Amino acid sequence: MVATSIDALLRAGVDAARGGDRARAVDLFRQATDLEPDNEAIWLWRAKCAEAPPEVADCLTEAARLNPDNASTPRPDRTLWCWRR
Numbered sequence: 001m002v003a004t005s006i007d008a009l010l011r012a013g014v015d016a017a018r019g020g021d022r023a024r025a026v027d028l029f030r031q032a033t034d035l036e037p038d039n040e041a042i043w044l045w046r047a048k049c050a051e052a053p054p055e056v057a058d059c060l061t062e063a064a065r066l067n068p069d070n071a072s073t074p075r076p077d078r079t080l081w082c083w084r085r
Contacts (some may be wrong), residue, residue, distance in 0.1 A: 006036045010045070017049050025049040033062075040066045044073065 013028035029046035036042065040063050047059035063073050 006032055006039065006042075009035070010039075010042055013042075013045060013049075017045065022049045022051070026051065037062075038066060040070070040073075047074075 009028050009032040013025045013032065016022075016028060017025035026046065026049045029042055029049065032039065032042045033046060043059045043063040043066065047056050047063065050056045050059055060074055064070075067073060
């Protein structure tokens with residue numbers, strides 16, 4: 001039952017993010033990480049939609065902690081420099 005909830009939250013969050021509703025997406029991804037904190041994909045989506053650099057850093061750090069061998073996971077120390085343009 002929890003897996004179904006996680007899948008539904010992830011799908012709804014991705015749909016919200018792709019539809020431009022970042023606030024809703026972040027809320028859904030926060031709910032999902034509360035239920036399943038060891039899900040790398042949710043942390044990456046949450047980072048993508050986060051509103052502030054510290055939250056981006058926290059999410060990317062968590063994703064990297066969960067899967068340190070994933071070379072495609074952006075690292076906060078290499079990503080956040082481009083936040084302000």
